[in-house]
Amino acid sequence: MASPQRKTIRLDDPRALRAYAHPLRLSLIGMLRRNGPMTATQCAAVLDENVPNCSFHLRQLEKYGLAERAPAADGRERPWQATAASTSWTDDSDDPEARVAADQLNAAILRQYIRRAQAYLAVRGEETAEWRAAAGFSDDMIYVTAEQLAGLTERIEALLAPYRDRTARAEGSRPVTVVQLAIPTPEDGAP
Template sequence: MKNPRPQPGQSATAPRTLSRVVPDPTALKALTHPVRLRMLGMLRVDGPATATQLAARLGLNSGATSYHLRQLAQYGFIEEAPHASRRDRWWRASHELTSVPASEVEGEALDLDLAFNQAILSLQVGHMQQALEEYAELPAEWRKASTASDIIIPMTAEQAEALTRRLTDIILEAMRVAPPLGELAPPDMVPFSIMLHAFPYPGRLPHREGDDGS
């Protein structure tokens, strides 16, 4: 039986396995630094680079950039990339995704989780602001593909978890059939950013039992 032809808008690429890392608390602490998050994102989106190249893009000196790269490498987020040039050290991302599963941790582990999410949120807000500034200059087809939606639905915790899992699965399914970031893609493809934020509406849930709110 022949494989069916892809419908318009579908990819003919076979699904691939996505490489991901689930950092332990120590590694997560290293990733809460905003510069390291930006570096890791650049290496994932744009492919391998040297410390000098990243320093120029980030407005840092090469010494600080090299230090942050060593920290990312120490905890397995990046690795050396083979390159023809022996004068420069090239780095690449080791994984396509960083997964920090929701958990019931407390104490220092919860503090690290919050610090990581705060660093991620700051980075994402910056990206969204830049995207808004560039919106008017986008081709019409890319303006139509963009959205900034805010939808509020009454749900139980179980229903909310099922919905976020379903949305995440849809996004990862699209990622599996897309070319890997940082590699050569068809000329009509660009990195398309999807940020999923899902949470109880602020102020509508009581404090946890035993929390005096102070």
């Protein structure tokens, strides 16, 4: 198998998209990708969940190729690992069921980002002035074609790529979530 650090798994099946859209499954995969192999017990402790629930959802992730058992140092531990560094899916399917499933997954991910941003705001005052100045929210209104937006997205991805390598971390670095929302907006500014 290709190294999970570089591999992307693609989900096209609506069932797999809906399965991945579960909030706990998204959290589990995110945690395995950030931290490396973990047992269901370790996952449960970090996520404040119960072990049987984490075990069940890890098995569901395995069913869709998103997680797998990792080699264990001792026979008692049963760690899990992510099978890929990222997951992709299509938002432009001609299949209505696939479009609905992709929208459900996108909505679940958006809810996670909102929760993460709210959690950051709750502790933002405890950050150093340097981190408070560097992190935060912004938005901008741009006028582009679909082709230009796709090109801009590619350039943003290329700009972020060097910072994804965990082995090349600068001293003092810490994990930062960068969220990109490219949402067509009505001309009149209506929500």
